Amino acid sequence: MNAPTKAPGVRTVCPYCGVGCGIVATPDSLGGAAIAGDEAHPANFGRLCSKGSALGETLSLETRLLHPMVDGVRATWDAALERIAKGLRQTVERHGPDAVAFYLSGQLLTEDYYVANKLMKGFIGSSNVDTNSRLCMSSSVAGHCRAFGSDTVPGCYEDLDEADLLVLVGSNAAWCHPVLYQRMVRAREAHGARIITIDVRGTATTENADLALTLRPAWTPCCSAVFSLTWTMGILSTAPLSARTPKALTRRLPERAESRRTLPRSPKNAAPRARTSPLFSISSLRQSVS
Amino acid sequence: MTLYSQGVNQSWLGTDKVNAIINCHLATGRIGKPGAGPFSLTGQPNAMGGREVGGLANQLAAHMGFSAEEIDRVRRFWGAPRMARREGLKTVALFEAVAQGDIKALWIMGTNPAVSLPRADHVRAALRKLDLLIVSDSARATDTIGAGPHVLLPVAAWGEKDGTVTNSERRISRQRSFLPPAGEAKPDWWAVSETAKRMGFGAAFDYPGPIAIFREHAALSAFENNGSRDFDLGALAVLGDADYDSLTPRQWPMPSLSSSEKKRIFADGHFFTPSGRARFVATLKPLLAETPDAVFPFLLNTGRVRDQWHTMTRTGLSPKLASHMPDPFVEVNPEDASKLGLAGDGFAQVRTGHGSAVLRVIINAAQVPGRIFAAIHWNDETAARARVGALVHAITDPHSGQPDSKAIPAALTPISFAAHGFVLMRERTPLASDTVFAWNAIEGGYAARFATNESFTALFEALAGQSRYAERTGYNDPSRGIFRAALIRREKLQAVLFYGRVKELPPWSCLADAWRLERLDSTARRFLLSGRTASARFDASPTICACFGVKLRAIHETIADGACSTEAIGKRLKAGSNCGSCLPELRRIVARAAARVRETADAYQSA
Numbered sequence: 001m002n003a004p005t006k007a008p009g010v011r012t013v014c015p016y017c018g019v020g021c022g023i024v025a026t027p028d029s030l031g032g033a034a035i036a037g038d039e040a041h042p043a044n045f046g047r048l049c050s051k052g053s054a055l056g057e058t059l060s061l062e063t064r065l066l067h068p069m070v071d072g073v074r075a076t077w078d079a080a081l082e083r084i085a086k087g088l089r090q091t092v093e094r095h096g097p098d099a100v101a102f103y104l105s106g107q108l109l110t111e112d113y114y115v116a117n118k119l120m121k122g123f124i125g126s127s128n129v130d131t132n133s134r135l136c137m138s139s140s141v142a143g144h145c146r147a148f149g150s151d152t153v154p155g156c157y158e159d160l161d162e163a164d165l166l167v168l169v170g171s172n173a174a175w176c177h178p179v180l181y182q183r184m185v186r187a188r189e190a191h192g193a194r195i196i197t198i199d200v201r202g203t204a205t206t207e208n209a210d211l212a213l214t215l216r217p218a219w220t221p222c223c224s225a226v227f228s229l230t231w232t233m234g235i236l237s238t239a240p241l242s243a244r245t246p247k248a249l250t251r252r253l254p255e256r257a258e259s260r261r262t263l264p265r266s267p268k269n270a271a272p273r274a275r276t277s278p279l280f281s282i283s284s285l286r287q288s289v290s
Numbered sequence: 291m292t293l294y295s296q297g298v299n300q301s302w303l304g305t306d307k308v309n310a311i312i313n314c315h316l317a318t319g320r321i322g323k324p325g326a327g328p329f330s331l332t333g334q335p336n337a338m339g340g341r342e343v344g345g346l347a348n349q350l351a352a353h354m355g356f357s358a359e360e361i362d363r364v365r366r367f368w369g370a371p372r373m374a375r376r377e378g379l380k381t382v383a384l385f386e387a388v389a390q391g392d393i394k395a396l397w398i399m400g401t402n403p404a405v406s407l408p409r410a411d412h413v414r415a416a417l418r419k420l421d422l423l424i425v426s427d428s429a430r431a432t433d434t435i436g437a438g439p440h441v442l443l444p445v446a447a448w449g450e451k452d453g454t455v456t457n458s459e460r461r462i463s464r465q466r467s468f469l470p471p472a473g474e475a476k477p478d479w480w481a482v483s484e485t486a487k488r489m490g491f492g493a494a495f496d497y498p499g500p501i502a503i504f505r506e507h508a509a510l511s512a513f514e515n516n517g518s519r520d521f522d523l524g525a526l527a528v529l530g531d532a533d534y535d536s537l538t539p540r541q542w543p544m545p546s547l548s549s550s551e552k553k554r555i556f557a558d559g560h561f562f563t564p565s566g567r568a569r570f571v572a573t574l575k576p577l578l579a580e581t582p583d584a585v586f587p588f589l590l591n592t593g594r595v596r597d598q599w600h601t602m603t604r605t606g607l608s609p610k611l612a613s614h615m616p617d618p619f620v621e622v623n624p625e626d627a628s629k630l631g632l633a634g635d636g637f638a639q640v641r642t643g644h645g646s647a648v649l650r651v652i653i654n655a656a657q658v659p660g661r662i663f664a665a666i667h668w669n670d671e672t673a674a675r676a677r678v679g680a681l682v683h684a685i686t687d688p689h690s691g692q693p694d695s696k697a698i699p700a701a702l703t704p705i706s707f708a709a710h711g712f713v714l715m716r717e718r719t720p721l722a723s724d725t726v727f728a729w730n731a732i733e734g735g736y737a738a739r740f741a742t743n744e745s746f747t748a749l750f751e752a753l754a755g756q757s758r759y760a761e762r763t764g765y766n767d768p769s770r771g772i773f774r775a776a777l778i779r780r781e782k783l784q785a786v787l788f789y790g791r792v793k794e795l796p797p798w799s800c801l802a803d804a805w806r807l808e809r810l811d812s813t814a815r816r817f818l819l820s821g822r823t824a825s826a827r828f829d830a831s832p833t834i835c836a837c838f839g840v841k842l843r844a845i846h847e848t849i850a851d852g853a854c855s856t857e858a859i860g861k862r863l864k865a866g867s868n869c870g871s872c873l874p875e876l877r878r879i880v881a882r883a884a885a886r887v888r889e890t891a892d893a894y895q896s897a
Contacts, residue, residue, distance in 0.1 A: 009468075010466050010467075010468035011464070011466060012449075012464065012465050012466045012467075012468065013335065013455055013457075013463045013464070013465050013539075014335065015335050015448035015465075015604065016335060016599045016605075017332070017333050017334065017335065017599070018331065018332030018333055018334055018335065018337055018338065018457055018458040019331075019457060019458060020335065020455060020456070020457025020458065020459075020461060020463055020539075022463065022539065025449065025468045026468075027468050027469060031469065033449065033468055033469065040538075041463070041539055042461065042539060043457055043459070043461060043463075043539070047868075047869065047870075048868070048869055049869040049870075049871045050596065050597050050610070050611065050614075050836035050837055050869050050871040050872070051597060051598075051599055051605055051611060052869070053610075053836070053837045053868060053869055054597075054605075054608040054610040054611050054836065054837075055448075057607060057608035057609060057610055057611075057731075058604045058605065058607045058608050059449060059469065060607065061472050061473075062607070062717075063429050063430055063431070063603070063607065064428060064429065064430060064444070064447070064472045064473065064475070065427055065428060065429060065430040065442065065444040065445075065473075065475070066430075066444055066472055066473025066474060066475070067444055067473055067474045068441070068442065068443050068444060068474065069439075069441070069442040070440065070441050070442075071440055072438070077474065077476065077484075080441050080442075080443060081481070081484050081485055081488055082488060083440070083441055084397070084422075084424055084441055084485050084488075085485050085488030085489045086488075087395055087421070087422040087424075087440070087441075088395055088397075088422070088485070088489060089489055091394050091395040091421065091422065094394075095394055097372065097374075098378075098392070098393075099392065099393055099394040099395065100393070100394070100395045100396075101378075101379070101384055101387075101388070101393045101395070101396045101397070102396075102397045102398075102399065103381070103384065103385075103396060103397070103398045103399070103401065103403060104340065104345050104399050104400070104401070105334075105399055105400035105401035106332075106333075106334030106335065106336050106337035106340055107334060107335060107336065107400045107401065108336060108339075108340070108345075108399060108400050108478055109336060109339070109451060109452075109453030109454060109455060109465060109477075109478070109479070109500070110336060110339035110340075110342065110343060110453060110454045110455060110456065110462075110504070110507065111453040111454065111477075111479045111500040111503040111504055111507070112399070112400075112451075112453065112477065112478035112479045112482070113336070113339055113340050113343045113345045114343040114479075114503055114504075114506070114507045115478075115479045115482045115483055115486075115495065115497070115503055116345070116399065116478070116482050117343050117344050117345050117351060118351070118368060118370075118494070118495075119482055119485070119486045119491070119495070120374070121344070121350060121351065121364075121370075121373065121374040122364065122365065122368040122370030122371075122372070122373055122374075122494075123368075123370060123371060123372060123486060123489070123491045123494065124372065125372030125373065125374055126374050126378060127347050127348075127350075127356075127374040127376065127377055127378030128347060128378040128379050128384060128387075128393065129345065129347060129378060130345075130346060130347040130378065130379065130380055130381045130384050131337075131340050131345045131346060131381075131401075132334070132381070132401040132403070132406060133334060133337040133340050133341070133345070133346065134346065134380055134381035134382075134690075134691060134692060134693075135300070135381065135406060135407070135692065135693060135695070136296070136299065136332060136333045136334055136337050137299050137330055137332050137333070137334075137337055137692075138299070138304075138346060138380075138687075138690040138691060138692045139298065139299040139300075139301070139304030139305045139307070139308050139687055139689070139690040139692045140294075140298075140299055140308050140330035140332075141341060141346065141690065142304075142305040142308070142687070142689040142690035143304075143305050143307075143308025143309045143311075143312060143571075143690075144308070144312075144330075146305065146309055146569060146571050146689070147309055147312040147313075147316065147561075147568055147569050147570075147571060148312075148556070148561050148562060148563070148568055148569075149561050149562035149563030149564070149568075149569075150353060150519065150520040150521075150561075150562035151341055151349075151353060151520075151521075152520045152555050152556070152562070153329065153330060153338075153458065153459060153460050153555075154321050154322050154327045154328065154329075154554060154555050154556050155291070155321075155322075155326070155327035155328075155329055155459070155553075155554055156459040156460070156461075156541065156553045156554060157458075157459050158324070158553060159291055159324060159325050159326065159327060159329070159554075160291070161325075162324045162325030163291035163325040163326065164325065165291065166291050166293060167291070167292045167293070168292075168293050168294070169292060169293070169294040169295075169297065169298055169307075169311060170294055170295055170296060170297015170298040170299075170307075170696075171293055171294055171295035171296070171297060171298075171331055172295075172297075172593065172594070173293065173295070173331060174871070174873075174874050175594065175595065175596040175871065176295065176296075176331070176333065176593075176594050177295070177331050178596075178869055178870060178871040179869070180293075180331065181870075182869075182870040182873075184293075185870075185873075199297060200297065200591065200658065200661065200696070200697075201591060201621075201656060201657055201658060201661065201663060202654075202655075202656025202657065202658075203656065204596075204874035204875065205874075206656070207656070207874055207877075207878065208874050208877065214658060
C-alpha cells in the first residue's frame with residue numbers, strides 16, 4: 001500500500017490501462033508532481049502498479065511538442081487550424097465525405113472523443129471515425145452486442161472480492177492489470193477463491209494459478225467444453241435459459257453435444273449438483289478438463 | 291467470474307471467443323449477480339468512454355446504431371446538417387483505404403498507428419500518400435510523425451488536460467489538470483471545435499469548456515431514451531460547473547438524480563435485444579487464420595511487458611520502468627532454441643510475410659514449443675529494427691474488425707554481429723545504420739546496449755556529430771578488442787561509447803555515478819573508461835521491484851541471509867510491498883533459491 005496521502009493534491013486518474021486507478025498528484029511547483037494512489041477511489045483504494053507509481057518520472061518537457069507545425073515549419077494555431085479546415089472542406093467538396101477520416105485514441109478524454117465524433121458523423125457526414133480501441137476490445141463490444149443487444153459490462157470490480165472462482169482467459173493480468181490482479185490474489189487469501197488460467201503461453205499469471213490450462217491458439221472449444229461440462233454436471237441453470245433467452249436459440253446449441261463427446265467420461269461428471277453450491281469444485285473441474 | 295483480455299479479443303475469431311465465454315455465464319445464470327459475470331479487462335484509460343460517445347466506426351453515438359430512427363434522433367439532437375447514413379471503415383480497412391488512395395485526408399489524434407497497427411510498415415508508407423495528414427500529439431517525435439504530417443498540433447498531455455474517462459467497470463472519473471499546458475499545447479476538444487467553427491459549424495461547436503461538452507454528451511444519452519438504451523447519463527445532463535469539478539467517481543447508468551448506483555446490470559433478466567432476452571451465439575469451429583508451414587514454421591504471439599505501455603511515449607521516459615525488460619526481445623522455448631542454435635541474450639531475426647525484426651533472444655520454458663512471443667512496445671524512436679507491429683498480419687475478426695495479433699506464422703533465424711557494446715547519451719539519437727539497440731531512460735539521459743556490424747570509428751563519429759565542441763577521451767586495447775571513448779563538455783559527460791566483444795563488456799551501469807556528476811572529479815575521470823566503478827557497492831543486476839528500485843542481487847543476498855518468503859523480503863527490502871507487480875517474480879526467485887537449498891541438502895545426504 002502507498003503511504004496515506006496527507007498533502008493537498010489534485011485527484012485525477014492514471015493515464016495507462018483500463019483499470020482506471022485514482023491518483024492524487026501534488027505539483028512540486030518545478031513542473032513535476034508527487035504521485036500517490038487515491039485511497040478514496042473505488043478502482044484501486046490507494047494502490048498503484050509500477051507504471052502508475054512512476055508517473056512522476058514522465059512529466060518532463062524534453063520530448064514534448066510545444067507549438068504547431070505546418071509543412072514541417074513552426075506555425076501559429078490560427079494558421080494550422082485554417083489549413084486543416086480548408087483542407088477538410090476541399091476534400092469533401094472534391095471527393096465526398098468518405099474521403100475524410102479521423103483515427104482517434106482510447107487515451108483521449110470523453111469530451112475530446114464526443115466532439116470529434118460529432119463533427120465527423122453529423123457535420124462532415126461520414127462514419128470514417130475509428131479508434132485504436134479497435135485493436136484493444138472491439139471484439140468484446142461485438143460479443144456484448146450479439147449476446148445482450150447492447151455494449152454493456154454486466155459486473156463490477158467488487159465481484160472480484162466476492163467470486164469463489166476466477167477464470168482468467170487470455171489475460172496476463174499480473175503484468176497488464178496488476179492492481180486488479182492483486183485484488184484477485186487477496187480474494188484468494190481472504191476466503192479461498194480459486195484462480196484458473198486458460199492461456200496459450202506461460203506467464204506471471206499462469207504461474208500463480210491454482211490450475212493453469214495451456215491451449216492451442218484456437219481455443220474456443222475450451223469454453224464450449226466448459227459449457228458442456230456445466231450442462232453435464234447439472235449446474236446449467238435452466239431458469240435463465242428459458243426465461244432469458246429465446247426458445248429458438250436454446251434449441252440451437254449444436255456444438256454442445258459435439259464438444260461433450262470430446263470430454264473424457266469421468267465419474268466426476270456426475271458430481272453433486274452444484275446448483276445448491278455456488279460453484280463446482282476445482283478438483284472435479286481439474287479432472288474433467290485435463 | 292471470467293476475466294478476459296487481448297488473448298481473447300485480438301483474434302480473427304475474437305467475437306466468437308467472447309460469446310463462448312458469455313454463453314457459459316448465460317447458461318449457468320452467472321451474470322448480473324455478486325461475484326459472477328463475464329468481464330472484459332480493457333487495456334486503455336478511456337476505451338470505454340470512446341465506446342460511450344460512439345467513437346467506433348460501426349456505432350453512431352451514445353450506444354445508438356445506424357437505423358433510420360436512430361440517425362434521425364441524433365440528427366435532431368445535434369441539429370446536424372449532414373448525417374452519416376451507414377457504418378464507416380474499421381481501423382484496418384480504414385488504413386487500407388488510405389493506402390488505396392480512397393481516403394485523402396486523415397486526422398490522427400493521440401495515437402501511433404505507424405507502430406501499433408498490423409503491417410505497420412505498410413501503414414507508415416500509406417500515410418505518406420495522403421493529400422492532408424494531420425497529427426495531434428503531445429510528443430514531438432513518433433514513428434507516425436516520422437511519416438511527415440502536413441499539420442502537426444501540440445496537445446495537452448496527462449496532467450494538463452481536464453475532462454472525464456470511463457474505466458472497465460463503467461465508472462466515470464474526472465481526469466483533472468494539475469500542471470499548466472506545455473508551450474502552446476491545447477486540449478483536443480478545443481482543436482476540433484475550432485476547426486469545426488472554421489468549417490462553418492460554429493453554432494454547434496461553441497463550447498466554453500469541457501463541462502459544456504460533458505453535459506451535452508449526458509443529455510444525448512438520455513434523449514428519447516426512457517429505458518430503451520443501457521447507456522443513460524440523464525442525471526448528469528444538468529450538472530453544474532462546480533459539481534463537474536468535484537464529481538466523484540461513479541458508475542453508469544445514471545438516468546435520474548434519484549436513481550441509486552447500479553453496480554450490476556441484467557440482474558433483472560432484462561436485456562436490450564428486441565425480445566428482451568439474451569442470445570446464445572453458436573460459435574464457428576476454431577481454426578487458425580493462417581497455419582505455420584515450412585517457410586514460417588513458428589506461431590508468433592504479441593503482447594505487453596510489465597513496465598512499458600503501448601509505444602512508450604510516456605513510460606519510455608522513466609528510468610524506474612526501463613530496467614525490468616530493457617531490450618526488445620523474442621521469447622523462445624529451450625528445445626526450439628537449441629534446434630536453431632539460438633543462445634540466450636543473442637539475437638534472432640523474426641520474419642513473417644509482412645516484415646522482419648531483430649530481437650534479443652530470451653529462452654523461456656514457459657513458452658510452448660513452436661510458439662514465440664514478442665512485445666509490442668519498441669519502435670524507431672526507442673530502438674532499431676524492433677517494430678513488432680510490422681510483423682503482424684492484417685487479418686481481422688468479421689464482426690468486430692479487431693486484428694488477429696496473437697498467432698502469426700513466423701520464421702526465426704539466429705543472427706550474429708561483429709561487435710557489441712553500449713552507449714550513454716544525453717538525448718535519444720539514431721546510431722550508425724547497421725546497428726540494433728534500444729534506448730533506456732536513465733537519470734539525466736539514455737543508455738542503450740547495442741550489437742553492430744559497424745566499426746568503432748563509424749559509431750563514435752555519429753555520436754560526436756551530435757555533440758559538437760566536446761573534449762574527446764579514449765582508451766583502446768585492440769588485442770583484446772576493447773574500444774572505449776567519451777565526450778566531455780565543460781567537465782560534464784555528454785556521451786560514452788564502449789565497443790568490443792561481449793565478454794569484455796562491463797554493464798553500462800558501471801558509469802552510472804560518473805554520468806550523474808555535473809563536473810567529473812579526478813577519481814571519476816580515472817575510472818571513467820576502466821569498466822569499473824569508483825563506488826564500493828555496485829550492483830549491475832536487473833531491477834526486480836520498480837517501485838523501490840530493488841535489484842536481483844540484493845534479493846539473493848537477503849534470501850541467503852534467511853528471508854525465505856516474499857513477505858520477509860518485503861519487510862527487509864520493501865520489494866513487492868507497494869504495487870505488487872513484481873510479486874510473481876519474487877515468488878519465482880524464492881522458489882528457485884529453495885530448490886537450490888534442497889538440491890544441496892540432497893547432495894549432502896547422498897554423499
